[in-house]
Amino acid sequence: MRTSIVPQFRTNLRAAALTGVALAAIVAGSHQGLAQEASETDPSILAAVAKGDQQGRMLVESDTLVYDLNSESVSAVGNVVIYYGAYTLTAERVDVDRRTKRVRATGGVELIDPSGNVVRSAALDLTDDLREGVAEALEIVTQQRTAFNAERARRTEGDVTEFENGTYLPCVDCDGVPGRKPVWQIKAKKIIHRQGDKTISFKDTTFEFLGVPIAWAPSFTTFDPSVKRKSGFLFAKPSYNSERGFGLQAPYFYALKPNMDVTLAPGAFSKQGGFFDAEFRHRVINGAYKIRVSGLRQSAPDEFAGTSGDRRYRGGVTTSGQFDINSRWSWGWDLAVATDRSYFDDYDLPGADSDSATNDIYLTGVDGRNRFEAHAYGFFITQEDDTAADALEQDVGLQSKQPLVHPVIDHQVYLEEPVAGGEVSIKSNFTSLTRNANDIFEFDADNDGVFGEAGETRLLAPSGSYSRASIDALWRRRFVDSLGQVFTPFAYFRGDVFFSSPDDTSGLDDDVSGRAMPAVGLEYSYPFLIQSSIGSQVIEPVAQLIVRPNETEIDNLPNEDSQSLVFDSTSLFDYDKFSGYDRVEGGTRLNVGFRYNGQFVNGTSVTASFGQSFQLAGRNSFDAASVYSTGQDSGLDGDVSDFVAGLSVDTDLGLLLNANARLDKSNLMPNRLEAQVVGLAGPVTAAFTYAFIRSQPDLGIEDDRQELQAAGSVRLNDRWRMFGSTRFDIENTNVVRNAIGVAYDDEAFSLSLSYAEDKTRVTGEATDRTVYLRLGFRTLGDLNSSFDVMK
Template identity: 45%
Template structure:
């Protein structure tokens, strides 16, 4: 050392602690200047580093400097820290081979593998960094930033001027998947720009002469591109377009524009020009409030070639749809909302499936509900907008109510209001639990929905307005004796009032009374006796179950409308239901005995199996399921005779990726399958698959003269870490016909996704034998997703 220089006092590692204010100011300048380099990062970084610096830097925090050597040149007024320099300050770490502070020229330099780690997790790497003392101007070579979100920014040079504008020369933006990737391998995709300019005052980042590259090769050029910087959460601008192609609508591209109108509401408008049908306009408005949110969406067009949809409801000029949703928390226990949709025709959202609010929901709903631990109340209203096309087969013609030539949409009811109230009493009554349930439903239908099955007219619904008020009180209590037997006595009483039972004088099956009352008291007992056997490696439980219910006959069968109890599914899940009807319009009557046997097996290795087998017996009185109503659904329920069909269930979990579940109903006389549903899923190494099978016997009373039998399978095979192939098949075994099929391939990693698929659908009743769809999806993480969907129809 020369006489003009001196050493600062350090310990064996060169650690400086408790520095004076001048030295602390020097080191803070070092720290803050390096941090300032991070202010120049492009907008796609996930967090604003400048705001992080302002909010997190504490000038009074303790600072620690470690280096092999620290010198101070008095003649040149230069402080130099050399050899493994590390600075720790308020959560920041700065590492370099050398840090030089030229106090005379108010300039700081960090040299040699400069690495800065910030509290946010961002890591900045550069070879050399030069900054002015006031941080307004600076220069860096070979700058790289890695964020916790696995995004990466690289630039040959970075220059900061006027304390506001940072310019990157020959900049790159990309994402990376894992640190183990070869360091010299180009990323899968990246954006390269001759200049990346960050204006902090405007909070915008500009790209000049940008290009999108895949595997290092350019595929798209953009002479000019801009986007908001990380401090901007929402900004108006174009979004990534998507493509569409279809035989009926032609080729087109959806171009969305996002309007950031306010921090709490926004608007997205989309135009989709189509070569055959014109331009589809689409608008979506969203508004977030303190206690909820709502949306309003609309889409439509004036079709250029409506004849492309000849034979379906889409053969018209003006087509469109409107949708609005909302949900609000009115208080801690109360909420309200809606989901409403109106379509010009039933097929619009199928034919133009790319609009922003498309879904397969056919139900519009308005609701108000309140819930506490022991009671609940709700008011709802429903309307149904179906997708199904009208009938064209005269076989189902019901004289006077023919579905042929009539709109099925006109036969859909409006249901409002539907009021439900449930309450469970706090204190035991008679030592047991007492609860109360009530329901009020009012329904209006413009046209009678009828069909002819097996020479008999059946009615899904009758025109007019029908209202029903139902109230039911339930009580139950469980006793367990010393040897483990469980006894559960229960009782309930229910009352119903029907108003305006029929508005159609041609429907003779319904009573003409304006008000009809009905009551159903019941009492019963359920008995269970589980036998538990433990063995080395697991345990098993065998449990016989018996349930007896005593009650009078159901009243006014066939004289009252049946709107909500048309689906009669008798299987293992409903065997021990007190009333097996799915809704309130029917109520089970007569005395009944339900018997079943439960079996469970649990192995220590993780295998689990459960099974149930049982049946139901009509002990006395009229069997409600043998007495048809205006629909006749109960005749095919498996409960119509005094001894029901057998029901069984099976569930198996192997703990090795295989799961099997099945429900079956077997004929009471010969054990032939009347209904069978089974599903199996398996995962073995890179292969994931599922297989589902369904069989339903003929239901002539519902106009289904032939059995239905289908199998649905799907599989996905991962070929590499990121590549996969997949496919599905739905096959009609009864008619030896493929209903749906599809195949595809995909690539997915943390930064990029691509999938290609082709599917065929023969289940739509829209005049086409086969609907074919080709689908391509491309996703660039942090940039956006786009897709191209093509429909090809016979």
């Protein structure tokens, strides 16, 4: 007969039910690596239980309930299940002895706590106050599916628990396969948890990989799950570089306060000596910031001969932060500076993969669709100048050519109420900057081997100071008639005020000037829907007419933000095809084309577009002469533009195609083409990208440029895969970069080993050969390292 009761001996049975909770709290996080955050199991509930705090009513179910008044004991026998709050304890038998004040659970004991942790044991025998006790054949499986096994566990002195012959497993039923074991585990002869000190000590510990012991430690101590952040060593970082030699850093995480910490990563290089690296982090109520400082006194600076790194003392500082002012406004910074340009790259520090570090101090505000941004920029160049006697102008004086932006402010507002039934948006921009040297590009337009002759230089940016204030107001409204035709009239106004103070060497005038550009236009489209047994298709012819006066002040104004001009299908129907505020499109222009969208029953989807642009009246801004040559060879510099086309295909079978092209208006030959194919078939994933740009001698692109990039991955089985990539310069028949590697991935462990070559010279000579290694251990962390074979 099944018995269900609320027992009289509430305190005693509560102790029995929560014995496993104590053990779970003790060991659930013992696997955590040093200086890492532990799991969320909180043993503080045990103190509340020991004090008799109420957790709710307790329900006990068993086949038989036996009371022995003489021995003052009560036993639940046969399929015992105890429910107490969110805890569930099952066993074959639970005995409570009031005289000895001991509780014993035997026979397949299992406890599930509120966090989902599962504790299993052959037998539990504890005093009712949890101060003393023993667990036999203990197994704990956490909510994160990590596990800990021990032959025996003993609790003494109220807060000390010793585990004998314990094993930590980073996963159980790894990768979701029942019974699959992890490739690594940690074993210890004895594990001691001191609850008062919140520490866990491991004695005679062995790290096993594929069942083979590969590392041993006589003892080490970490912290229990109640400790969220604690000081300790992190994974060491080995490295090799031909200039630095062999290197090793030993990071140490130091928790100063709950919201403040620092990572000290001292190290040494066999050729350059000791290295200092420290990062300080601080989180406050409304944000956080961090500061990283590193440096060294180089033992052999001549290893970096010919670069800015040939100096005794080298170092750098990076810092970033962000703070909320309120729910809408925030501010912050991102800054980096070093003693020399190549420091970050030479010592593999953050930002080393970029040619410059962008220093930014900013203020942002967001309110629905409305947005405000203010930035002050400075740029720290991390690439070297060309020191050759015949170096081109664009390869020298790189730092002095960088602007100091003080500041750039953008503000965009959408009016809440319609105006004349249409939407109104207002954008404004203020930009102010200073540059110390002219940024000039030299090229050889006639391929005679002589650079920088008359007409063969192009001004990219002038030295001096420059400021501009702009406002752009747009109104538009959409109408759909009974035939399905869509009419979108629009009007906008651009107004600008310029303050220019260029140096004499720039060739520009010192001036204060204004510019106004009103425009009205109409966009018309007539989408046709075609429904058939193969799917649905929409064909939409589009025509857009914009009427404006001519652009003014083209030759007299700096152009900082509008030199990047790519005319393609995505910009065909832009009201103004210039990328920034310094230039504004003028004249009357007609843009025509069509858009296509097809959704087919076999899952394939196709989108396409095609069109052309016509300058109907007024001065063509893209054909206007200026010192910056913006618009030249853009495909828009004639009264009739090149054709532009775009295509995207998704077969829903693992094959995707994207292409964008600008085709010559006279012969439909491509002047610019980008295409990418991505495929997934069984264990193979591959991507191919092709890019082509027609020669533009007047802009310094003397020859056609063609490049092919390929990348792929082959999964050998459910754990191993190979991958590789290559970048090939078709015109110069030169492999620019290639890489190959192998990787292993499972739930408990991951490995990636790759080799990469960088061949930036036309001769095909390798300039960098690097081996990358990454090891990932679940719950312990990652080990990353790189080794330069040649540099």
